[in-house]
Amino acid sequence: MTRRGFTMVELAIVLSISVLLIPMVYAGAQAIEEVHELALWHLRSADQLHSVAEELRLDERGGERQPGATLAWQRGTCRVVYRVDEHGVLLREASVACGGTRALATGVTTLAAVEGGVELELTHVLRPTRQERTHLFIPLEAK
Amino acid sequence: MRARGATLVELMITVAIIGIGSAIITGAARQALLAGFGELQRERALVLLEYHAGCVASGRPIDDAVVQRLVESLPDTRVTTRRADELTTITVQWRPPLGLTQQRSLTVFDAGGEP
Numbered sequence: 469m470t471r472r473g474f475t476m477v478e479l480a481i482v483l484s485i486s487v488l489l490i491p492m493v494y495a496g497a498q499a500i501e502e503v504h505e506l507a508l509w510h511l512r513s514a515d516q517l518h519s520v521a522e523e524l525r526l527d528e529r530g531g532e533r534q535p536g537a538t539l540a541w542q543r544g545t546c547r548v549v550y551r552v553d554e555h556g557v558l559l560r561e562a563s564v565a566c567g568g569t570r571a572l573a574t575g576v577t578t579l580a581a582v583e584g585g586v587e588l589e590l591t592h593v594l595r596p597t598r599q600e601r602t603h604l605f606i607p608l609e610a611k
Numbered sequence: 612m613r614a615r616g617a618t619l620v621e622l623m624i625t626v627a628i629i630g631i632g633s634a635i636i637t638g639a640a641r642q643a644l645l646a647g648f649g650e651l652q653r654e655r656a657l658v659l660l661e662y663h664a665g666c667v668a669s670g671r672p673i674d675d676a677v678v679q680r681l682v683e684s685l686p687d688t689r690v691t692t693r694r695a696d697e698l699t700t701i702t703v704q705w706r707p708p709l710g711l712t713q714q715r716s717l718t719v720f721d722a723g724g725e726p
Contacts (some may be wrong), residue, residue, distance in 0.1 A: 510647030
């Protein structure tokens with residue numbers, strides 16, 4: 469007579485192996501997903517650095533920097549203001565005739581005028597307990 | 612009589628395949644991370660290059676404090692300038708986390724300032 473099905477010991481072994489493997493596979497998959505997300509965030513940060521540097525440079529060349537803590541330029545009759553909104557989006561605000569309001573970067577926690585340029589801090593939340601930060605410094609032409 | 616269950620060799624082969632597969636996936640994920648970081652470094656290097664080029668083209672002096680801030684996250688950065696008549700070629704070299712040393716150059720009309 470052929471034996472049918474599994475014995476209790478076989479089932480117990482399979483279950484024990486599964487209990488050990490499933491958390492390992494889950495942790496591994498999560499780590500790989502985080503690394504992938506981080507790689508994408510670096511690429512996005514590079515792209516954002518390019519856009520912000522380009523816009524700031526154009527406004528710096530074509531306008532006069534306004535005194536004060538706000539990052540603002542006067543370009544002819546246009547007033548251009550850079551600010552970060554409550555969702556962490558860096559905005560370049562201007563009237564429609566002066567290019568309109570545009571979003572230049574996301575995940576921005578700080579935007580500050582420092583000596584010689586502008587510093588941005590970008591933050592990306594990978595999970596509630598892990599945040600990645602990077603600082604981007606963009607020099608401005610001293611006139 | 613037929614053998615039942617898996618032999619030790621079969622189990623070892625299975626574990627080895629799983630091990631090789633996870634090593635490949637982990638390696639690829641790490642490469643992607645370094646490539647992404649390398650791209651950010653490349654943009655920083657371009658900002659540095661444009662700063663130098665802007666200074667040379669407009670005759671403004673180069674601010675060491677600004678350069679220091681720009682090279683903070685660029686390991687082994689080297690900026691060289693080469694003049695030929697009215698043209699100045701600025702080259703920025705840096706070492707990315709992946710691969711060989713990278714460099715980018717820009718040639719500008721020299722306004723006569725000291726680079």
